[in-house]
Amino acid sequence: MAGLLARLLLALHPRSFRSEYGDDVRALFLERWRDGRGPGGLRLRAHLIFDLLRSAVREWRDALGGSRRPGRTSLIGTDVRHLARWLARTPGFALSALATLALGVGATTAIFALVYGVLLRPLAYPEPDRLALIAREGMVSLPDVEDWRARGRAFATIGLYMPGWSLDLTGLGDPRPVATIAAEAQYLEVLGLEPIRGRFFGEDEDRPGGERVIVLTERFWRAELGADPGAIGRTLTLSGNPTTVIGVVADAADFDEIDAIGVVPLTVELPWTEGQRGTNNLDAIGRVAPGVPFADAAAELTEITRQLVEEYPRTNRGKIVEPAPLTEVLVGPVRPALRVALGAVVTLLLIAAVNLAGLLLARVTARRRELAVRSALGAGRGRIARQLLVEGLALGVVGGGLGLLLANLLLTAVRGMLPASVPRLETLSLSGPVLLFGLGAAVSAGFLCGVFPALRELRSDPLAGLDAGRGTGGRARHRALRSILATEIALAMALLATSGILIKSFERLWSVPLGFEPAGTLSARLVLPESRYGNDREAQTRAYGSIVDRLRETPGVTEAAFALSVPLVPGGAVGNVMLIAGRDVEANRWPGVRVRPVHGDYFSALKLPLIRGRVFDETDRESTQPVAVINRTLARDWWPDGDPIGARVALRDWHQFSDGPVWMTIVGVVDDVKALSLAEGDEPALYQPYAQRQVTWQRFGNLVIRTAGDPEGFERALKEAVWAVDPLLAVSQIRTLSDRRAASAGRERFLALTTALFAGSALLLVAQGLWGLVAYSVAERRREIGVRVALGAQPTRVIGLVTRDLLLPTLVGSAVGLGIAVFSGKWLESAIFEVSPTDPGVLAITVLVLISVVALASAIPARGATRVDPLEAIRE
């Protein structure tokens, strides 16, 4: 790959330079290319390519300027002038050529900017390669991290934190919930951030009962406090607690998309994490010590974690850590989608270039006289070939320049179109490396355009051209045209097939049964602040009960409910282990379940189908017999033939909060729902009445209402019902579940949309190219056609004559294109949902569409052949 690239770039240099230094340059290029392995090396490699492009220009200037023969001082300048004159004479061709290139380069660069911004650009932390996300959600506690630090050496620093720790901000605008990061002092040190104002908190300040302080994020400081330097020392009221602002940290937007307002000390905020090995809902991030390979650091931590499982089996059994590079964690999920988009757009650029090459090649016919005259005047074949190459390159550079302008526009548009789940979206721009890529794309496209006609010229007999207009056209050129056509059709075919698969995938995902009815529902997040509802179980139940009652009375609301988790709404799912009375199961084989406390008309509001038994009603209270409803998956796994109704179950991991297992009786079974996303099935789940919940920290959750009309208009009514019960409560994330559903298919929609766009453009390009080629073929063979018509040939035969040559390239192109589609299907698998990458139906439609386009684009200009007036044609 690199070797080929080096040879290609060297070919642009004058022979004199190549023969003397070519080997050295190539060897050095390869050596440096190897230096550019790994992340961060991209810049070096781009530099290498750019360097050879620049030196090619420099050496040509030197070779030509340094030569003593007058009159050859700026041959390239002459070529460019020829081109300008020629384009001015044929403005229609010039415009379509430049438009083709601008479109190709523009789209490719915009998509590359996206891929570069999200995938390739290093994170905005110092030495991001050393950052590791060690544990996420539930596999680590504060004492564990202290042991990691004490026993391990592979990590320079490890910091424990809880992202998205929600606090209520009052006294600054409307009361509202804000996200913070509750973290150890080491957390900011791991990220390598410095305070831009004030200071960070130290390890000694991070202790239970310590003073409440916060380090604000730069974004919040600017947006809410007007970047006031006097903000340091100011007091904010967070969940009722006065909290002192001690510093401002530059935005860590790259890390968590939670829109955090700041960082607060972990054990001040969550004192129970201290000394609690059983506490598990924290994350840990680490910075690998300099010089330690990532894999070694990961292995060390895994080993210490294993030791801890042996030493503390009660709390640590089942704990595992899998440290992963932070970059990987952030961009891993979107990588397949972006790769597909980049592949598609590069294919489109290739088609554009090949298309233009075909047009240029056909144009050579029209210019045969001009070229022949030039060669008669002493221009060598190489000279003319170079002229054609320079023409291609100049077209590429001008078209590419226009393309970069277009890319800038496209980027602005794309930013609005993308799902918000794409990380680091706000940093998208035409940065240096992106511009370099665009330039490279333009130059290679121009090179491709020019190289076909140039090679053809080198192999032809220049003097035959003097006879131009009288012959039947060169065989060699026809061969070249046919191979160009086949290439174009193959590429378009591959693109079309990919797009078809992605559209089908989106359609599948969109029609997947949800298990509930999202239309007509509205949900909102609601958190009861710890300061006033902390451990007061009765107050919590009463607050939610009153809010739901008020909502039920609201005109237009047919059902109202409160639940910890609502399908397709992130967060709120709580894991536990379920015991079944009367079953003899090995200790670690009990089923893991998602516990979903609900209150009100939850099942009817979501139209969640009841399969057997009953759902909860008003008679299920805190004081009555504990009951549970399970989902289809859990019922199928543990009662495959029997009836779960009446069985007694308990939640193992909450024993510590009561005197022993709380046994619940199963009263019903409901259908599975798409809880997390459209693509994922439901997990085993257990619903219980909120009034019968076993822990008091379940103060947060979601309100759901079903309305008679459009739910969008009920936002105000929903807030008022909440504030009638407690005017200081914060209501957030008010969205319809239909919206949530659309967001969940966002990536698939984006992929289907963009590739469809590309495939459409590819078809247009192919049609345009074909049309041009057939029209040329007709023009070129006017005399021959005229003779045949004069001799009585029928119109169908004439059409057959000019389109016959297209049959073979179309067939070969289609076959190769299908081959590419099938071959690259594996690569697509991670980006599609329940469709085979080689779905026969889709492939069949693809072939059909392409062949229709080919037929149409060639038939219309071919009809022109039937209108050739034999007398005129022969006289020419």
Next chain:
Amino acid sequence: MPPELPLSPQVFHILLALAEGDRHGYAIIQDVERETEGRIRLGPGTLYGALKRLVEAGWVRETARRPDPADDDQRRRYYTLAPPGRRVLASESERLASAVARARRAGILRARGA
């Protein structure tokens, strides 16, 4: 055509690298990148283009001497600074030094150690 004066930063640093001893191409690139703290990064095309002109001007010569037997690599070409190149480098350095001295007098640049 000899390189134009004043020397481009690339050419200047290539000559400086060779002033410290004979080097092959890769070593020159590394040397310049290290000494300029990465501000000047030479690509192979730029390097050999410059060397070609320096050799043609007689400022730099290819050499068969090998500075360090351990570093000997038959495939590589070594370059050495020729007397004319040394003179150009010296005068160019003096020009820069006087410019720096003037900048310092004008208070643009603090004197070292101050």
